[in-house]
Amino acid sequence: MCRTCIICRKPLNDGIIVYGKGICESCEKRLLIIDEETDFYDFYKNCIKKNLVRLIPRGVNENCRDYQ
């Protein structure tokens, strides 16, 4: 089974698994350096929340994708 990053949705070759969800290395690094008051942090939290609360089929997270 191929995991994808829940933030950027790229195939997950490295990085971390949080609660069974993958986050790629570049997104993880980005998280470590961002200010908690930035939009990205909110965006990230929403992504995590959405992904943790429900198992969503691919293609549903429009907001996450639009962010890029």
Ligand SMILES: [Zn+2]
């Ligand atoms: Zn990523």
